[in-house]
Amino acid sequence: MPTAEAGAAANVLTIEQLGEVYFKKYVSKKTAQPLSKSDRYRGHLIMRTTIERPNGVGVRFGGLDVRGITRHDLDALRDAQLVVRVEKFKDSRGRAQTWVRGGHVSANRCLARLRAFYGRAVRGDYVAATPFRKGTESVVELFREAPRERRLAPDVFDADGALKEAGEERRLLAAAGPHLQALIVAALETGCRRGELLSLRWRQVRFDLNEIHLPAKQTKARRPRHLPMSLRLRALIEMRRTDPAGQDYGPDKFVFGDVAGDQVKSIDTAWENAVLKAHGVKVQRNGRAGLEPACRDALRRIDLHFHDLRREAASRLLEGGMPLNYLQRFIDHANISTTSRYLQGTPQGMHDALKRVEESRRAVPSTQSPLTIDTTKEVSH
Numbered sequence: 001m002p003t004a005e006a007g008a009a010a011n012v013l014t015i016e017q018l019g020e021v022y023f024k025k026y027v028s029k030k031t032a033q034p035l036s037k038s039d040r041y042r043g044h045l046i047m048r049t050t051i052e053r054p055n056g057v058g059v060r061f062g063g064l065d066v067r068g069i070t071r072h073d074l075d076a077l078r079d080a081q082l083v084v085r086v087e088k089f090k091d092s093r094g095r096a097q098t099w100v101r102g103g104h105v106s107a108n109r110c111l112a113r114l115r116a117f118y119g120r121a122v123r124g125d126y127v128a129a130t131p132f133r134k135g136t137e138s139v140v141e142l143f144r145e146a147p148r149e150r151r152l153a154p155d156v157f158d159a160d161g162a163l164k165e166a167g168e169e170r171r172l173l174a175a176a177g178p179h180l181q182a183l184i185v186a187a188l189e190t191g192c193r194r195g196e197l198l199s200l201r202w203r204q205v206r207f208d209l210n211e212i213h214l215p216a217k218q219t220k221a222r223r224p225r226h227l228p229m230s231l232r233l234r235a236l237i238e239m240r241r242t243d244p245a246g247q248d249y250g251p252d253k254f255v256f257g258d259v260a261g262d263q264v265k266s267i268d269t270a271w272e273n274a275v276l277k278a279h280g281v282k283v284q285r286n287g288r289a290g291l292e293p294a295c296r297d298a299l300r301r302i303d304l305h306f307h308d309l310r311r312e313a314a315s316r317l318l319e320g321g322m323p324l325n326y327l328q329r330f331i332d333h334a335n336i337s338t339t340s341r342y343l344q345g346t347p348q349g350m351h352d353a354l355k356r357v358e359e360s361r362r363a364v365p366s367t368q369s370p371l372t373i374d375t376t377k378e379v380s381h
Contacts, residue, residue, distance in 0.1 A: 015069070015117075016047045016062035018126055022117055042113045045101075049110075051076035066121065069131045071139050074111065078140075081107040100300075104143040111142060150308045151315060168278060168304070175277035180270045182236055183256055184309060189233040191313035191331045193220060194306050198264055203251035205237060221332050267306070275304050 023043065026035050035043070047062030054072050061077055084102040118130040132140045152172075156165035166174075169188070173181050186197050196214055204213045214225040229237070237255060242248055244259055253261030269289070276283050276295055279302050284292040291299065314331050318324070 012065045013067065013126065014063050015066045018066050018121060019043055019047060019062065019117070022120060026120065039113060042109055043117070046077065046110050046114055049077060049080050051080055067127050071131060071134075074114075074131055074140050077114070078107045078111060081110050105145060108142045108145065111140060115140075148308075148311070150303060150305070150311070152304075152308070152312050171278035172274055176274040177270060179256070179258070179264065180267060180274055182240060183267065183306075185236050186233060186256065187306070187309035188313050188316070189230045189236075190227055191310050191317070192227075193310060194267070195220075197256050198254070198267075200255045201251065202241075202249050202253055202255055202261075205255060207234075210234065219332055223332060225329070225332055227330065271306050272299060275299060275302055 023035060023040060027033065028035075047060075049061045050058050051061050051073060052058050053076070054070075061073070064073065081102060082104065084100060087099055087101050115130070115132050118127065118132060121127045122130055132138060152168040155163060155167040155170060158164045169184070172184055176184060183194070183197055186192065187194070190197075190212065192214075196218060199218055200212065200214075204215075206213060209226075210229050212227045212229060214227070216222045216224045219225060240255060243261065249255075249261045254263045257263050272291060272295075273283050276298060279298070281295060281298045281302075284295050286292060310331070314327060317327055317330060322330070
């Protein structure tokens with residue numbers, strides 16, 4: 001005869017058990033796609049994290065009853081994710097990799113994924129309420145994250161207009177191979193995401209309209225975009241139009257593919273090498289093709305991601321005079337407020353903007369009287 005304890009155990013639904021259902025059935029309303037690899041990794045990370053409960057007992061978070069999680073458990077999970085640590089894992093090619101995990105961003109991402117998990121659990125009647133809220137009040141706060149402001153360092157010229165110091169774009173292009181060079185230029189000219197460029201096919205390039213057509217299924221926001229080509233981008237794409245035999249690539253071949261026109265899946269290694277070389281760091285890799293610790297540390301200090309080229313492109317378009325409403329469509333943001341937060345100025349850009357203001361003032365006669373200051377009077381205190 002079953003005991004009361006056995007019956008209670010049978011009624012327990014752990015976070016990990018429900019998580020398996022979540023991973024299988026979850027489909028994003030925005031993208032109509034299942035959870036990304038990074039979100040799945042984050043989910044598994046949550047499950048295997050050991051937390052300390054209020055009674056002082058350490059437990060595996062995934063083994064807890066999904067209906068018995070408290071705010072204290074969430075605080076313990078957050079505290080555990082704040083701890084900076086080194087994790088070793090194997091990538092898709094079976095190569096050993098070492099990554100630094102933990103910190104405010106890591107804690108925020110884990111809590112956000114768990115909050116979404118509980119939102120679906122409530123809608124699916126697995127739980128009556130989410131531990132993230134008490135009535136209408138949120139009881140778990142995420143850490144405030146500083147907005148990313150990284151832009152490429154510009155060229156520096158002397159008083160005669162001669163190049164004094166090459167900027168990061170120039171140095172990146174000099175350090176990169178032909179394929180990565182093309183991707184860097186395309187990213188700076190279009191503001192496209194890396195995946196959007198790597199999946200671009202020749203049938204999407206309309207030379208007659210001078211446009212690149214991105215279908216909804218190919219964009220992150222699932223909205224189609226028709227992007228006009230700049231002179232620089234068109235010249236680049238024209239050069240890539242033919243294969244080594246001099247024949248035009250077929251419509252289903254990839255614009256930023258390999259020499260055969262097949263898709264390139266990853267540029268991570270090429271990007272790391274180019275960034276390090278562009279900043280004077282000798283690239284050193286171990287037998288498993290992973291960066292040596294000194295190079296990995298240098299890469300973190302340089303702190304330049306391929307996605308930063310997207311911010312650079314948007315900021316340059318704005319500085320060049322593109323209206324914000326068109327820039328929003330170019331960059332593919334749902335809200336113009338997102339575009340505004342995304343943009344970053346540079347000290348040189350501020351000087352150039354002020355020069356344009358001064359030039360416009362000289363071009364149009366001012367109705368204001370000139371400002372005069374009487375320097376003979378002393379200010380009394």
